[in-house]
Amino acid sequence: SQEGVYGKPAQEDFTADHERWKNIVSKSYLNGMGIDWSYVRNVMDMRAVYGGFAAALKDLKLWVMNVVPVDSADTLPIIYERGLFGIYHDWCESFSTYPRTYDLLHADHLFSPLKKRCSLVSVMAEVDRILRPQGTFIVRDDSETIGEIEKMVKSMKWNMTMTHSKGGEGLLSVQKSWWRPTEVETITSAIA
Known part of the structure; x- marks a missing residue:
């Protein structure tokens, strides 16, 4: 049989992923x-693998855009087979969507491999663009990597709702704020 993304036989890998996300979503998220969750309508899983995160949210009134990064295993056909939405994307580039489209962005082990190819600052700028104010990341x-991202979201004045680290793994949940600078510098020569 074929090997799955996590190194087990494909069917076993798929089932383990489904059970993992069902447990994480029900017990934590x-x-x-x-x-x-009553304010969450548009969700993006930035590294969807098999679509297990989206499947775990199936009973909520929302939709999930499942993104398969271009440098990951090609699991988009499996996502489609589950009846879910999905797309390929290179996170070193902009995502084709309107600003402030998503209420929740979810990134499971996306950033650590990504930082070998491009700047996390530019990826976080894209996260800032597509996430609505008061949205969750x-x-x-x-x-x-969690530490690096934590510094970036603090610099953007986002609200930390949870940070946890255990055994080298970390979890971060933040809410994008409405923060704007309080004083605006006006350069009179630029106006004239």
């Missing part, structure tokens, strides 16, 4: 992270 990655 739905109750333990302070997310008001959930990142699961290695602790070092």
